[in-house]
Amino acid sequence: MNTLASNFIFKNIFQIRERLIFAIEQKSYIYGQTGSEMLKALLLGDQTCFGLKLKDIFSNSGTSHIFAISGSHVVLIFAILIFLFKLIRIPIFLSKIFISLFIIFFTLITGFTASVI
Numbered sequence: 001m002n003t004l005a006s007n008f009i010f011k012n013i014f015q016i017r018e019r020l021i022f023a024i025e026q027k028s029y030i031y032g033q034t035g036s037e038m039l040k041a042l043l044l045g046d047q048t049c050f051g052l053k054l055k056d057i058f059s060n061s062g063t064s065h066i067f068a069i070s071g072s073h074v075v076l077i078f079a080i081l082i083f084l085f086k087l088i089r090i091p092i093f094l095s096k097i098f099i100s101l102f103i104i105f106f107t108l109i110t111g112f113t114a115s116v117i
Helices: 001-026 027-044 052-061 071-087 092-110
Strands: none
Touching: 001 027, 001 092, 071 092
């Protein structure tokens, strides 16, 4: 893949990530400010909005690792998608293709961190 094409892809992935963050922030009246911040961290690995107080609360309670996107998130997503595809009777080979593409997309959306890979 040439540099121009890869830059185009990464630029679009980044725009999708920013739109998701914006959509979550727009719904903060539903989740509350803290809920919105936690949702961004859980779904996208975006912990930049966590204030010092919130980081300290999770750190002191020993639950801050929940917000680090990791391989366990990928396995959970894989299991949920396999279950849903079996439920609607999509053939396993098609399920694996769709899930693989989704996991690649998820990895890119979350910033392609080493813990996800």
